[in-house]
Every structure is written in C-alpha cells, then in structure tokens.
Amino acid sequence: MKLTVVGGGSTYTPELIDGFARLRDGLPIDELWLVDTDPERLALVAGISQRMFAAAGHPGKVIPTTDLVAGVSDADTVLLQLRVGGQAARHGDESFPHDCGCIGQETTGPGGFAKALRTVPVVLQVAETIRKHAKPDAWIIDFTNPVGIVTRALLNEGHRAVGLCNVAIGFQRRFANILGVDHRNVTLDHVGLNHLSWERGVRVKTPSGTIDRLPALLSSHLPAVAEEVRLPASLITMLGAVPSYYLRYFYAHDVVLGEQLGEPTRAHAVLDVEKQLLEIYADPSVTTKPAQLEKRGGAFYSEAAVDLIASLLNDRGDAQVVNLANNGTLPFLPDDHVIEVPATVNSSGLVALPVAPLPDDIAGLIANVAGYERLALDAAIHGGRERVVRAMMAHPLVLQYDRAEKLSELLIAGNREHLAWAR
Structure with missing residues (x-):
C-alpha cells in the first residue's frame, strides 16, 4: 500500500508516524511518501519518521519528495495537511481581526475565512494532480483547515474525498477516561459543522446493551466537563449537550477576545515549539516522537486517521465522525453542504447516520455559519472584493457592514501574495 501525505514536512507528521507504527496491523503501509515544498524541513521530518518506523519494527519505507506528481502517483490514499503561508499567515489570521473587535482564530471567524481564501485554490490544484496520477479509486483524506469548506470544495469538483477532524475522537477519549471505561466502547452523538459541533449523547457499550451516559456525565462530572471546554457549567446544563471548545468563540466571544488581546498569538507559541x-528531529539518536510534540496540538489525530483509512480500504462498515455531504441528514441545510456527524465507513463510501431533530438555537447557529461557509467558498473559488465582503458580513461573529468592509480590507492587504485575483 502506498500512502501519501501532502504537507508531509509538517513538524506534526511524527505524530502520524507514531500512529501508523503502533496500529500497523489495521493499516499495513509499504510506502509512505511525504510531499512538501520545503526540502530542508522535509529531510528532517522524513529522517525521524524512518527511524521511528525502524525502531517500531515497521517494514514500511518513508520516501520524501518535493515532486507532487511523484508523491501521489499510484497512491492508494492521499492525506492533505497543508498550511498555505505557514505560521506567518496564521499569525495574521489570529491578529488582524482584533483591529475590529473580533476574535482572531485560524479556523473560525475572519481569520478562518482568510485561511479558506488562501487554501481552497491550492487544495483544488493538488486534488487535480491526485485525480490524474493516483489510483482511480484513491481516497483524499482532508485534514486541512477549515475542513468543512475545503472538503466541500473537493466534493463539488467530484473528488473522492472525506474530511477529518480530531475534536470528536478527543472527546471520546476524555469522556471514556472520566467514566472509567474503554474508549473503544464509547460512541458519540456528535452533530454540527467542523469546529461548530455538540456532543448530544455519550453511548457506552455494556454487556447488557448500550447506555447513554451523557446525563450521568453532566450530573456527576459537570465541573470537569465545563473546565474541559472552558464554558459555564450552567450553559452546558441548559443546552443538555457538550459544545466543542470552538463554541467558546461564539458563546464567550468577548471573554475570549479580552484574553487574546493580552497574550501573544498561538502562532508565536507554535513557532517556538516547531x-x-x-532541532530534535535533526538528532539521529531520536527514534520516538518527542514529548514536546504534545504542545503542537492535534491530539489523537493519528488514531482517527488510521481508523478512517483502514475502514475505507478494508470495507469495515463501522461508524466514525467525519465531514461529508449532508444529503438530507440536517433538513435545514442544502444536500451538498458538508456537515460533521457519525457515518458508516466502507470502501464504497460513507453514509451519515440519522440525527435527531435539533433545538432551534443550535439549528439556527449551524444554518447561519453554513450560509457564511457557502459564501466563503464562492469567494475562495471566484475571488473579488465584493464576494469577500459579503461572506465576511454573513459570519455571525461579524454581521455589521462597516466592520465587514474594514475586516475585508485588512484580510486582502495581509494575504495579497496568496490571492491571485488581488495582486
């Protein structure tokens, strides 16, 4: 099996390698190709990756390349983890919205919109190369943010793609730990959009059947859950669901903004970690993922990736939380909109599991953000200042026209080199 990681020079790649090595029985890899535009960084990441495979007794070969065509040729699966503009662009995403009293975040709000504008055209170009040179039935696994918008762009162009995020698997592992059960016996009633999701059930398999433990979780462990998502316990009780930590940008916007204005951006911290x-990757004696990698973020991503790819290739038909086309699952959204819910996964594709009707407040917020996402994708594909302003104004964290205009000017000025239509 040939698996390719586009953006393989990321300092996060050894987390993937660790998962591939530990879970190789479910996903045997003969060749792991790492594709990146930075040859020096790529060489360091590929070096430790090959040493990790060898130390774990994994027979797979790690092959670094800056040649996208060579990297994806005859690939069975291609995983996308791109960051167009690097951490410098991320710093801009996390800071320019502050000038207009908005939160700065790389996937949510104005910053997430900037990332979408930079990213979608590049991903679509990469995907066309995959279409031409990978195996005809190859899957594209998108971990590139904003996952929902990027995955919809891929699906609209007819690519065999699915989006992946680590939020759900992170909740699964943390809930299992709190409840004192094996995570493999825990499934979630997860619903929403990428980085706009809620856990409405925590189902634990027992010898006598499956039991929803969410009520008990909120009854006996509410302070721990509230601390995990950094939101008031009373809010979680009112919702009767656990919002992902990304909902904090909506439910506690002004609090988060105040915190951000007093601290360096996350991009600064990540630069130091990277x-x-x-430096550690350059040490030939290092053969395992370093502890510092935990500061990089993306916990359990490797497990989620292995589970998803193994199910797609081996026709396992199990349920996993993924980003896929709505197709009637949420009746208030268009069929082609990408949602994040549990779905059965097999080699022929993915089918979303039924979702119980949502309360009006949650459905309304999903619909609002989904409307912004559709306008954002239109702006990313076709360009133009007016499309940018319209999408910006549609985001529920912006709304006001004057603010949207100023944010759009700041966005365009800071990202001009990455926006072909704005040069």
Missing part, C-alpha cells in the same frame, strides 16, 4: 522539534 524550532525545538526540528
């Missing part, structure tokens, strides 16, 4: 990691 510098440390690259």
Whole structure:
C-alpha cells in the first residue's frame, strides 16, 4: 500500500508516524511518501519518521519528495495537511481581526475565512494532480483547515474525498477516561459543522446493551466537563449537550477576545515549539516522537486517521465522525453542504447516520455559519472584493457592514501574495 501525505514536512507528521507504527496491523503501509515544498524541513521530518518506523519494527519505507506528481502517483490514499503561508499567515489570521473587535482564530471567524481564501485554490490544484496520477479509486483524506469548506470544495469538483477532524475522537477519549471505561466502547452523538459541533449523547457499550451516559456525565462530572471546554457549567446544563471548545468563540466571544488581546498569538507559541522539534528531529539518536510534540496540538489525530483509512480500504462498515455531504441528514441545510456527524465507513463510501431533530438555537447557529461557509467558498473559488465582503458580513461573529468592509480590507492587504485575483 502506498500512502501519501501532502504537507508531509509538517513538524506534526511524527505524530502520524507514531500512529501508523503502533496500529500497523489495521493499516499495513509499504510506502509512505511525504510531499512538501520545503526540502530542508522535509529531510528532517522524513529522517525521524524512518527511524521511528525502524525502531517500531515497521517494514514500511518513508520516501520524501518535493515532486507532487511523484508523491501521489499510484497512491492508494492521499492525506492533505497543508498550511498555505505557514505560521506567518496564521499569525495574521489570529491578529488582524482584533483591529475590529473580533476574535482572531485560524479556523473560525475572519481569520478562518482568510485561511479558506488562501487554501481552497491550492487544495483544488493538488486534488487535480491526485485525480490524474493516483489510483482511480484513491481516497483524499482532508485534514486541512477549515475542513468543512475545503472538503466541500473537493466534493463539488467530484473528488473522492472525506474530511477529518480530531475534536470528536478527543472527546471520546476524555469522556471514556472520566467514566472509567474503554474508549473503544464509547460512541458519540456528535452533530454540527467542523469546529461548530455538540456532543448530544455519550453511548457506552455494556454487556447488557448500550447506555447513554451523557446525563450521568453532566450530573456527576459537570465541573470537569465545563473546565474541559472552558464554558459555564450552567450553559452546558441548559443546552443538555457538550459544545466543542470552538463554541467558546461564539458563546464567550468577548471573554475570549479580552484574553487574546493580552497574550501573544498561538502562532508565536507554535513557532517556538516547531524550532525545538526540528532541532530534535535533526538528532539521529531520536527514534520516538518527542514529548514536546504534545504542545503542537492535534491530539489523537493519528488514531482517527488510521481508523478512517483502514475502514475505507478494508470495507469495515463501522461508524466514525467525519465531514461529508449532508444529503438530507440536517433538513435545514442544502444536500451538498458538508456537515460533521457519525457515518458508516466502507470502501464504497460513507453514509451519515440519522440525527435527531435539533433545538432551534443550535439549528439556527449551524444554518447561519453554513450560509457564511457557502459564501466563503464562492469567494475562495471566484475571488473579488465584493464576494469577500459579503461572506465576511454573513459570519455571525461579524454581521455589521462597516466592520465587514474594514475586516475585508485588512484580510486582502495581509494575504495579497496568496490571492491571485488581488495582486
């Protein structure tokens, strides 16, 4: 099996390698190709990746390349983890919205919109190369943010794609730990959009059947759950569901903004971590993922990726939380909109599991953000200042026209080199 990671020079790649090595029985890899535009960084990441495979007794070969065509040729699966513009662009995403009293975040709000505008055209170009050179039935696994918008762009162009995020698997593992049960016996009633989701059930398999433990979780462990998502316990009780930590940007916007204005951006912290990691990767004696990698984020991503790819290739038909076309699952959204819900996964494709009707407040917020996402994708594909302003104004964290205009000017000025239509 040939698996390709586009953006394989990321300092996060050894987390993937660790998962591939530990879980190789479910996903045997003969060749792992790492594709990246930065040859020096790629060499360091590929070096530790090959050493990790060898130390774990994994027979797979790690092959680094800056040639996208060579990297994806005859690939069975291609995983996308791109960051167009690097951490410098991320710093802009996390800071320019502050000038207009908005939160700065790389996937949510104005910053997430900037990332979408930079990213979608590049991903679609990469996907066309995959279509031409990978195996005809190859899957594209998108971990590139904003996952919902990027995955919809891929699906609209007819690519065999699915979006993946680590939020659900992170909740699964943390809930299992709180409840003292094996995570493999825990499934979630997860619903929403990427980075706009709620856990409405925590179902635990027992010898006598499956039981929803969410009521008990909120009754006996509410302070721990509230601390995990950094939201008031009373809000979680009112919702009767656990919002992902990304909902904090909506439910506690002004609090988060105040915190951000007093701290360096996350991009600054990641730059420091990446510098440390690259120095460690250059050490030929290092054969396991370093502890510093935990500061990089993306916990359990490797497990989620292995589970998804194994099910797609081996026709397992199990349920996993993924990003896929709505197709009537949420009746208030268009069929082609990408949602994040549990779905059965097999080699022929993915089918969303039924979702119980949502309360008006949650459905309304999903519909609002989904409307912004559709306008954002239109702006990313076709460009133009007016499309940018319209999408910006549609986001529920912006809304006001004057604010949307100013944010759009800041966005365009800071990202001009990445926007072909704005040069």
